[in-house]
Amino acid sequence: MTIKRKPAKPGSDLLQGTLDMLVLRTLRLGDAHGYTIARLIDQRSDAFLQVEQGSLYPALNRLEDRGWVDSYWATSENNRRARYYCLTPKGRRQLQLERERWAQLVRAIGLVMRPAEE
């Protein structure tokens, strides 16, 4: 009896793997805590990808379990204790992999979706 959480808003219904990729990409910019990660994804997507912020945490748990990110507690810019995440070397390799896969996917979808030629 697992309770499935409802998907967030339409348009931001991200595939699980995609969210992982976005988090990894965000951490490429530097170590960050959860709130920063969520805000960065929001800003960098021009507020299109409005992640339901809570759904970040299962993803972070998963990434840490797989050894792609590491975490530590530190004091944030607002002078609060926060848990920071950083990329591991393994995470960097994974990001590279996902970036390539994403490029292939975009290209493939683009090919299918190109305007019909009269």
Next chain:
Amino acid sequence: MRRFFRRGRLDAERAREMQAHLDHAVDDLIAAGRTRDEALREARRRFGNPTAIREEIYRMNSVPVLETVVRDARYALRMLRKTPGFTLAAVVTLALGIGANAAVFSAVNALLFEPLPFPQPDRLAVLEHHIRSPKGGENRSGGSNGRMWEAVRDHTSKIDAAVVGGTSGVNLVADEGAAYVFQQRVSAGYFHVMGIPPMIGREFTPDEDRAGGNPVVVLNHDLWTRVFGGNPSIVGRPIRLRGEAYTVIGVMPADFPVTQRSSFQAGSAVDLWTPLKPSRTGEGSGTNFEVVVRLKDGISWAEGQNDVHGASSEAFVNVPEGGIAELELLPMRDSMTAEVRQPLLLLWGAVAIVLLIACVNVAGLLLARGATRTREIATRMALGSGRGAVIRQLLVESAILALLGGGLGLLVAWGVLTGIGSLGADVFGLWQPLVLNLRVLVVTIAVALGTSVVFGLIPAVQTSRLDVQAALAETGTRGVAGSSNRWPRRILVVSEVALGVILLVSAGLLIRTFIHLRDLAPGFDESNLITASVSMQDARYRDAAAVARLFDDSLARIRAIPGVQDAAAGLGMPYSRLLNDGIRRVDGPVIDKPEDTTCGNVNWVTPRFFETLGIPIREGRGIQAGDVTGAPLVTVVNDAFVARYYKDGQAIGRHIATEGRTLQIVGVVGNTQQGNSGCGGRVGPITQPPCIYVPVTQLSSGFLTIIHVWFEPSWVVRSSLPPASLVPQLRQAIQQINAELPIAQIKTIDDLRGQKLTSQRFMMWLVAGLGLIALVLAGVGLQGLIASSVNERTREIGIRLALGASARQAIAAVVMPGLILALVGVVIGAAVALWSARLLQSFVWGVTPADPLTFAGVLALLLAIAFAASVIPALRVLRLDPASTLRAE
């Protein structure tokens, strides 16, 4: 997995992290101009439901199977605590079964599984020879003669080999006086092959190991500390051994194993080693050696096997056309444990049966418990628990019972090992103490978990197979039990009885065997006899005349002791094994060709030997003082000899030849019980073989010297004096003849007989003890199983009584099913026992493995138990008030 165990702490950390997230969001929103309340609401909206997220993460970090097992285990412990009586009964029953298993397994482990206590033990072997006659007779045996040894020594290249002779008691004269010690004779290179060098000094050189070599000796660590005070500069020290000057050249370390088995059935531990000086003549003319082999580095087992195989043609002469004679290697462990393998496996089988009976008992307890838990389980199933989940839960409960039983069982095993471990170590000739080591622990836990499935599965399946609605609707345990749920109990009753029969029949056969052996007519008067043995493997007694003089003089003094009625001496005493030698008939109805000698038992004796022991002289005369060198060569034979070799029953005046001399039979005496000889044939540990007696005064010095390497002669004294006062006078009499001649062992006839029956007695007590445990368990188990089935039918019987059935009919209705089941169990058990008793063949003497008395007794016993178990609850039926029964319905 790591996260599974830390998930509680991780969750708290995650909560703090999320709180920090919300705080940051609120900070930003306030900075953007919102009020605190608005900011809080907006932050929560954007975040989603923190609790749901935490749950999701918690689930991600958990392992479902482990989770449920832990939950089941907690629940099971709670349930078991609620019924302490049941839990105690089940755990104690299992502890008995598992404990007995652990104890026996530790012996099995020490002998059959633990590596031999030598470096690289898997590269050690002994030489065997494999003979197949053209007629198809086949024989593999371990002994080697001088020719085989030389073949292996000179015609192999891939192995290191050495040769071991027998172990015998010898006389050691050191500073403080004479001592009797055990000497093993080994060839040069023996310690090198075994892989453990002397800790002080060196081992024998090939030069010392041939005729005329320097007399040198290597000491055992124990003798070195005991007699020589652990003197580190012992090397080079002269000692007197076997009446000669020897030089100590080495001391073996304390961890060099010298038990009976590790020194090749030597019969005792070893105190010191002397060079064997093996040759093809004398001792080496027969298969009296054991060749030990170590594969050289990098040589595989098959290559080593081929290597010795290639030496076969050098090892045998006169191999008949079409026959096979070849050398083979046998792993050393197999050779060392060949004799104990069967008794150990028998014990293992016996404890396995005890464990199975324990399982049946606990299964019965669980069934009864399942019946009372119907409502609990029905409730759980009604609330959505699947049948699989219920079975899993019940099996986890069983596993916990089994593990508790296993833990207690290890305590039982520890108690057993400290109690009888040393006795067993003697019987089995262990080279290491019995301990509960890691392998025993692992096997015990595995056994415990295995048993939990054996005893838990049937009750679990049975309990979970219920009609939820009916079970919940019923207000009590009324109604007639359906026929389908009687089957598990029936199976349990039948198996309990059958298992009991199998074990008790084995125990009965061993007890009958022991009684048979103990009560065998000795063939002589056993009362008031004392024997004293002495080692004649001694330079001072190489001459036949010196031996004769020693016994003549000492016997004269012993007979002069007041209270001594008679005294004599002989090479072998009753219950001992006698010398085997070739004998053939040279006259009479059948004359044997010179190459057709048969293996006979030979004993040298002094005059008055038969009179002292009270062996009846049937015909002719005994050995007399006039039978000396130069007089006609004579022999006295026993009844068994006459029966075997002279169909007409006439022996007096006929002649037999042995050792190249012809002897005239001058007397026939009664049979005596002797140890199992090496003459072949299936005989028990004590038996009445055909024997010939010859006067010691007519034997050659050379022959005496050889046989005194293997056998120690004894004085035998008949006296009404208590041993405590006789023994010092006996010692004194012998000391007066030779002050440096230690008496080896002083024993009564009971000691001699008891020695021969040690392993029989040990096995009998162990198996009988296990049988007793099995009997008690089976009795308790049957009582429980049958009584609970009677109780379940109480109401039904009440109705029958109310409807007019007579008391007799009612009782028969309750008692009969139990008895029929017991009968079925008895029949199955008897059939299996009849089959399995054949495995006991080598332990059973004087009774057939299908001994009717044993079978009848065991069957009657178990049927009686089943009857009692049925009748006691049935009598309660008589007290039933039909009216109240009906009202309850």
